[in-house]
Amino acid sequence: MNPPEYNITGLDYAQRSHFRYAGPLIDVHSHITTTELNESTSGFPGGAGRAGSLAQAETQLAVARTFGIARTYTMCPPQDIPPLRERFGSLLGFNGPVHKEPDEPNDVAYRVLDQFLEQGVEIIKFWGPPRMSAAGQPVDAPWRLEVVRRARMAGVKVFMLHVSDPDAWFETAYTDILRYGTKQEHYYGLHLLLRMFPDVHWIGAHLAGDPEHPEHLEELLELYPNLYFDTSATKWQVREVSRQRDAIRRLVCKHPTRFLFGVDLLTRHTQVREHYISRYWCQRTLWESDWDGHSPIADGDYRPKPGEPPQVQLRGLGLPEEVLWQVYHDNVLRLFTRRRP
Secondary structure (H helix, E strand, C coil): CCCCCCCCCCCCCCCCCCCCCCCCEEEEEEECCCECCCCCCCCCCCCCHHHCECHHHHHHHHHHHHCCEEEEEEECCHHHHHHHHHHHHHHEEEEEECCCCCCCCHHHHHHHHHHHHHCCCCEEEEEECHHHHHCCCCCCCHHHHHHHHHHHHCCCCEEEEEECCCHHHHCCCCCCHHHHCCCHHHHHHHHHHHHHCCCCEEEEHHHHCCCCCHHHHHHHHHHCCCEEEECCCHHHHHHHHHHCHHHHHHHHHHCHHHEECCCCCECCCCCCHHHHHHHHHHHHHHHHCCCEEECCCCCCCCCCCCCCCCCCEEECCCCCHHHHHHHHHHHHHHHHHCCCC
16 A cells, blocks of 8 residues: 555654744634535635535644644635635634636636625635646736726735746746746746836745745845745745755845745645645745655656655755745744835
8 A cells, every 4th residue: 555645754744853943923824725525636725605514624724723823814716715714713814716728718817806805805816827827827927917906996905926936947838948948037027027016925826836946036026125035835835945945045144124924825625634744844844943854745747857766855954944934933923914015
């Protein structure tokens, strides 16, 4: 029998003596939703609203508390917000993912935005991976620009953007450059958004989609004072941040106010508790410890480079405590309380 994806090494996740940070954490990137038995396991999660179950949300948040998570910002459909807010109160903040299919009119996105604004979301999220650009919806698509204008007028001051994807995917799924472009080309739209809207804050999800290239991340931080990075997408970050441990550590320590803790967990109706545990454990181990060993979670995107072991290594950054306080907690608070840049 193959080991479960959430623990391929047989690790005891109760082993947490290497955690050095004792304060509260805020997870700025999650997908806690209602669930239902016959839901699809692909595509965007949630959407059952009051007809759905909150059991998985209960499980994830209970696990989160054991890892010190005091508040989680969740992306969910607008109809899921009322039951989640009623049940979990201040444990949750809400991030509205505004999306439309390529063949749908722009008004679809604007109606979704209105629904999120009615629910008082604090963040608006755009999902702009290469496969969306290939379908005619780049990160700077005109409808996205209009969503920013309307949300900004309504008082939203924080936007999250998924731009690009792992280097590994450009070597497998995105090899057709004429269709998908190069990885670097996907950042042209990011530059445009940051220049057009310097008076709001932007969160680049998953270390702005480029943990493989810390020098590029530093360039972005130096160019745009309104740009922040979250640490979400655990497998991706464990794989690539560990490879670039020293360079990423220097970057975070140089710009400690610009990084936000995030995990990117999704609630699914049949998800097991250990899956949630594995991601929180790996994230905290990566950022605050000196751990150096095999990653306990399976990673199908890992291709060993010359001299690398056959299995992903998790190499902790051991960030200083004063930096951890900012990344884990203080930066998010500042983001939502400070005035626009």
